[in-house]
Amino acid sequence: MAAQNESGGNLSAVLSPEEQAGKDRFDAIIAEDSRIEPRDWMPEAYRKSLTRQISQHAHSEIIGMQPEANWITRAPSLKRKAILMAKVQDEAGHGLYLYSAAETLGTPRDVLNEQLLSGRAKYSSIFNYPARSWADMGAIGWLVDGAAIANQVPLCRASYGPYGRAMVRVCKEESFHQRQGFEILLELAQGTEAQKKMAQDAINRFYAPALMMFGPPDGDSPNSKQSMEWRVKRFSNDELRQRFVGMIAEQVKVLGLTLPDPGLHFDEESGKWIHKELDWEELTEVISGNGPVNSQRLERRREAHAEGAWVREAAAAYAAKMARKTEVA
Amino acid sequence: MSAHDIDHSLDSFGDTSASATRVTPGNALRPEDIAIQQTAPGEDVAQYALRLGDDALILAQRLSTWISRGPELEEDIALGNIALDQLGHARSFLSYAALAWDKTEDDLAYFREEEEFTALHIVQQPNGHFGTTIARQLIVSIFQHLLYTRLLDSSDETIAAICAKAVKEVDYHRDHAIQWTLRLGLGTEESAAKMRHALEILWPYVAEMFKDEPLYDALGDAGVRPSTLRAAWDEEITAVLSDAGLEIPKTGSAMSFGRQGEPSEYMGFILAEMQVLARKHPGASW
Ligand SMILES: [Fe+2]
Ligand SMILES: [Fe+2]
Numbered sequence: 229m230a231a232q233n234e235s236g237g238n239l240s241a242v243l244s245p246e247e248q249a250g251k252d253r254f255d256a257i258i259a260e261d262s263r264i265e266p267r268d269w270m271p272e273a274y275r276k277s278l279t280r281q282i283s284q285h286a287h288s289e290i291i292g293m294q295p296e297a298n299w300i301t302r303a304p305s306l307k308r309k310a311i312l313m314a315k316v317q318d319e320a321g322h323g324l325y326l327y328s329a330a331e332t333l334g335t336p337r338d339v340l341n342e343q344l345l346s347g348r349a350k351y352s353s354i355f356n357y358p359a360r361s362w363a364d365m366g367a368i369g370w371l372v373d374g375a376a377i378a379n380q381v382p383l384c385r386a387s388y389g390p391y392g393r394a395m396v397r398v399c400k401e402e403s404f405h406q407r408q409g410f411e412i413l414l415e416l417a418q419g420t421e422a423q424k425k426m427a428q429d430a431i432n433r434f435y436a437p438a439l440m441m442f443g444p445p446d447g448d449s450p451n452s453k454q455s456m457e458w459r460v461k462r463f464s465n466d467e468l469r470q471r472f473v474g475m476i477a478e479q480v481k482v483l484g485l486t487l488p489d490p491g492l493h494f495d496e497e498s499g500k501w502i503h504k505e506l507d508w509e510e511l512t513e514v515i516s517g518n519g520p521v522n523s524q525r526l527e528r529r530r531e532a533h534a535e536g537a538w539v540r541e542a543a544a545a546y547a548a549k550m551a552r553k554t555e556v557a
Numbered sequence: 558m559s560a561h562d563i564d565h566s567l568d569s570f571g572d573t574s575a576s577a578t579r580v581t582p583g584n585a586l587r588p589e590d591i592a593i594q595q596t597a598p599g600e601d602v603a604q605y606a607l608r609l610g611d612d613a614l615i616l617a618q619r620l621s622t623w624i625s626r627g628p629e630l631e632e633d634i635a636l637g638n639i640a641l642d643q644l645g646h647a648r649s650f651l652s653y654a655a656l657a658w659d660k661t662e663d664d665l666a667y668f669r670e671e672e673e674f675t676a677l678h679i680v681q682q683p684n685g686h687f688g689t690t691i692a693r694q695l696i697v698s699i700f701q702h703l704l705y706t707r708l709l710d711s712s713d714e715t716i717a718a719i720c721a722k723a724v725k726e727v728d729y730h731r732d733h734a735i736q737w738t739l740r741l742g743l744g745t746e747e748s749a750a751k752m753r754h755a756l757e758i759l760w761p762y763v764a765e766m767f768k769d770e771p772l773y774d775a776l777g778d779a780g781v782r783p784s785t786l787r788a789a790w791d792e793e794i795t796a797v798l799s800d801a802g803l804e805i806p807k808t809g810s811a812m813s814f815g816r817q818g819e820p821s822e823y824m825g826f827i828l829a830e831m832q833v834l835a836r837k838h839p840g841a842s843w
Contacts, residue, residue, distance in 0.1 A: 290630070297625040301618060304834040305663050305843045306588075306648050309621075310641060316624050317637035324630055362834055362843075412843075419841050528625070536628025538751070539687045542744025549743060 258459055263389040266332040274458055277451075278388050279333045280349075281460065283340045286326035288352035290344075291525050293319045295359035296368060304362060311408050312365060318401045325397055329390040345530050353511060354437050356519030363416055363423075363430035369409015371431070371438035371476065377402045378472040379442065382462035391460075410479065417483045424485075431480070432488040439503065440511045442469040448508075473501045585722040588648035588662060591715065592655070601775040602713050603657030604675075607665070608816060609716075610650030611676040614666060615824075616697060617643035618831055619684055628687050635733055639694070642726040649719040667835035671824045678813040679762040681821045685755065688741050688748065692755035694734035699793050700766050701727040703786045712778035735797050742801025749802065756798075757806045764810035766790075770817075 243251060250269025257264055264270055296316045303309035327337045343349035354372050359365070380399050386392040416427035443449055443465040455461040463471075474494070480487050489504045513519065598606060620640035627633040651662040679697060684690045705724040711717040741748040767787045773780055798804060815821070835841075 293625040293633070300621045300624060301830050302834050304667070304838070304841075306614075306644065306651075306666055308843050310644050310648070313621055313624065313637060313641050313644065317634055317641065320624070320630055320633040320637065324634070327630075415843055419843075420838065422838060423841055532626045532628070535626075536632075536687065538745070538747050539628035539632075539741070542748030543740045544744075545748075546740040546744040 258387055258457075261385075261387075261459055263392065264387050265389045273454075275333050277455065277458075278391065278460065279330055279335050281455075282326055282330040282333070282388075282391055282394075283335070283343070284350050284352075286323050286330060286340065287344045287349055288355065289319045289323035289326060291351045291355045291529065292372075293323075294525055294528055295355060295357075296365060298359050299362060299365050302362070303365075308365075308412070315369070315405050315408060318405065322398045322401070325394040329388075329394040332390045333388075341533070345526070345533060347517070347526060350515060352441060353514040353519060354434075354441050355525060356514050356522045357433070357437055358521050361426050361430060363413065363426040364434070366409050366412030366416060366427060367430035367434040369405050369407075370413055370479070371409075371434045372441070373402050373405035373409060374476065375438045375441040375472055377406060378468050378475070382468075383460070385459075385462065387459040410483075413483055413485070417485055427483070428485050431485055435488050436504075436506055439469055439473060440506055440508075442466075442472070444508060444511070469503075470501055473503050477501065586649065586718045588645070588652045591649055591652040591719075592661065594656070594715070596715070597656035598653060598713065598715065600657060601772060602716065602779050603654040604772055605776055605780050606650045606654035606716065608675045610647045610654060610665070611674050612680050612697075612701075613643045613650065614647035615674070615676040615827060616680040617641070617647055618827055619680065619682075620690070622684060623690065632687075636690070639730050639733065642723075642730065646719065646723045646726070649723075653715050653719070663835065667832045668839075671820050671828055672818040674820055674824065674828075675816050675818065676820070676824075677762070677765055677815045678811070678821050679759065679766060681815070681823045681827065682759060682762060683823060685758075686751060688751040689755040689759070691734055691737045691741060692752060692759050694730060695738050695794065695797065696759060696763060696766075698727055698731040698734050699790055699797075700786065702731045703789050703793075704781060704783070707781040707786070710778075711780065716779060738797055738801045738803070742798070742803045752801070752803055753806075756803065757808055760806040760808040761811035762813055765813045765815060768816070 254270055293316050296312060300313055303312050330340060331337055380395050384392055384395045384399060413427050416423040446464045446466045449465050452461055452464060477492060492503050495502050617640045620636055623636040624633055627636060648662050651665045655661050655665050682693055705720040705727055708720040709717055741752045767783045769782050769784045773782045795805060
């Protein structure tokens with residue numbers, strides 16, 4: 229999933245000699261485009277910004293399971309059911325890798341989880357749109373996982389080592405996710421009239437929200453600059469969006485369907501894809517909690533967490549008992 | 558567009574099978590292979606495969622709803638994996654049974670009525686809380702592990718081959734259920750009480766797993782009489798429960814006849830959900 233593109237803060241405090249040495253080393257590592265590791269000195273702002281980005285990314289994987297989990301029991305063939313189940317399960321795995329990467333920066337997973345449940349932490353806005361039809365499983369795989377890939381491939385080289393390495397594992401699986409989504413749409417596009425209609429309708433609904441996954445236009449994304457300087461982000465929001473829209477503009481032809489953007493074209497002069505104006509107010513609304521299903525998504529997480537409390541307590545009590553036993557023995 | 562063209566148009570998506578949380582042995586028999594194999598089973602073996610497939614399918618359907626609802630992320634993955642394994646076994650057994658009737662796995666899963674299903678009542682029972690699911694898993698996975706182990710020697714080659722893959726997977730399911738039974742049984746007062754209650758409400762459906770039917774007379778060495786598994790099952794589950802500070806409940810046995818086409822009340826809801834989309838578009842391919 230797409231990470232929210234934010235960062236910020238700078239250092240103005242006076243540094244001790246050790247800190248100065250740490251900072252010099254940090255700057256040198258960044259300058260030579262090498263990796264920062266958990267034990268290395270890093271500016272507080274870097275730590276904070278990465279913790280936020282990685283944990284938001286993890287939350288997105290977890291909340292992102294819901295729209296697709298919603299269709300597992302109704303998948304229309306056993307083969308599709310198996311593929312969808314494996315896919316949603318992968319997303320849980322991505323969440324795990326990412327929480328582990330975030331923890332190396334010093335914030336434990338339960339604290340990060342608490343931030344999600346309390347509504348303080350953000351996650352990718354796309355998951356606040358409902359998955360109403362089977363074709364949405366196709367559109368989500370193709371467009372949402374597709375946008376995630378566009379965002380994440382450059383993150384494999386992020387300056388923070390654990391994040392970059394987590395991204396390498398995640399990206400491998402994302403290509404399978406995008407492929408299964410495209411395959412679903414391809415089957416539908418070649419099926420009955422009703423199936424074709426279902427596929428087109430899903431693309432119509434997910435196109436704009438998917439383009440908005442890359443974040444606001446470059447002019448309105450003040451934090452991106454710092455993140456680029458830290459070599460976490462490699463390309464601007466608009467650059468990534470360009471790359472993505474160019475890719476799906478080609479792929480949609482294979483489907484024999486259309487993107488809901490009749491004016492979409494490649495402008496030879498500027499070398500850019502010109503797509504329709506996106507509704508940034510809608511994005512702001514969805515991020516601030518007013519998307520179609522924000523409330524439902526968070527509540528489902530809270531419920532699962534609350535209902536699992538006695539299980540986690542039992543597991544902890546059992547582990548403690550076992551530890552005492554080995555001590556005595 | 559031909560199937561070949563479809564494959565070709567997917568080339569740009571790269572790796573087709575990278576799914577880290579899936580554990581699938583490299584050259585194991587796949588349901589797709591079974592569906593195109595030349596030898597169809599006879600009616601009796603097909604009926605047997607149908608039973609094994611229905612149990613696995615309904616259990617998979619039940620377990621799959623834990624994905625995104627588990628008590629911790631690790632359990633979303635573990636229960637998802639178990640559901641996926643069961644679905645894989647179901648697909649193999651059903652694909653095989655379907656050959657006898659010139660049908661497909663999906664015909665059997667999506668276009669049969671409630672009373673045409675043969676699943677045991679134990680797998681139809683609701684997930685309940687996590688402890689109920691674990692108790693159901695313990696009961697069923699020990700049973701499946703014993704059964705599939707014996708079926709490695711089935712005189713029917715396809716059944717034996719399906720079980721060769723499945724037995725390794727249900728061994729993991731069994732281990733997962735045992736570990737959690739210990740944690741919950743010995744964890745807190747609350748978790749132990751919940752486990753005791755879960756075992757009590759599920760136990761009435763244990764006896765049905767071991768009922769022989771006339772079918773087994775015809776099956777000969779292709780199948781395994783479930784009654785012959787009872788002693789080993791009793792021994793194993795008693796040991797696990799005693800390690801976990803739990804007991805075999807004193808509850809009696811319910812009059813359940815899932816094998817004879819008398820499903821539980823739950824079955825209608827399970828199928829309504831599972832079949833709704835496929836039935837809306839009969840003949841469509843997905
Ligand atoms: Fe993911
Ligand atoms: Fe994905």
